[in-house]
Amino acid sequence: MRTRGEGGLERIGNIWYYTYYDLRGKQVRRSSKSQLKSVALEMLRQAGEGLGKGIEPAVSHKLMYEGLRQILLDDYRDKGRLVMDGEDPVMTGRRGHLRALDDYFAGMPVTAFGSLIRKFVDDRKAAGIVGPTINRNLVRAPSICNAGTPSPEPDVLL
Helix, strand or coil, X not given: CCCCCCCEEEEECCEXXXXXXXXXXXXXXXXXXCCCHHHHHHHHHHHHHHHHCCXXXXXXXXXXXXXXXXXXXXXXXXXXXXXXXXXXXXXXXXECCCHHHHHHHCCCEHHHHHHHHHHHHHHHHHCCCCHXXXXXHHHHHHHHHCCCCCXXXXXXXX
């Protein structure tokens, strides 16, 4: 059961619609394009998750790996933890952290990451890469996924 403020469902004709409030506080109604209430409920849940991360649901499906990667690099640069060596970023004194992720997730929408992380690990193991190296690759994956999320406390420069 949904609580107050999580959005709503309504049926118009045979089609279910879901309603939520966007980041600006404006009410938005979207069609699930389905006759099943469960489909509309799942779409409402996904919209709520996107809003919780500070990403508009209409924009999140267009957000690609490269966009989040750039946001992460900009964040590291702003905090003084990134140096560019040509095209290769050197983050916190180490290079090559993003190379495996770049090769695997390039051109993919962010919404596809969750289901592909396990496949990424299996493919790396099949290529003969050992566990600690895979773990170092995966350490950056959550950073990239959270890069679009606003930080709870703003950075203050004194």
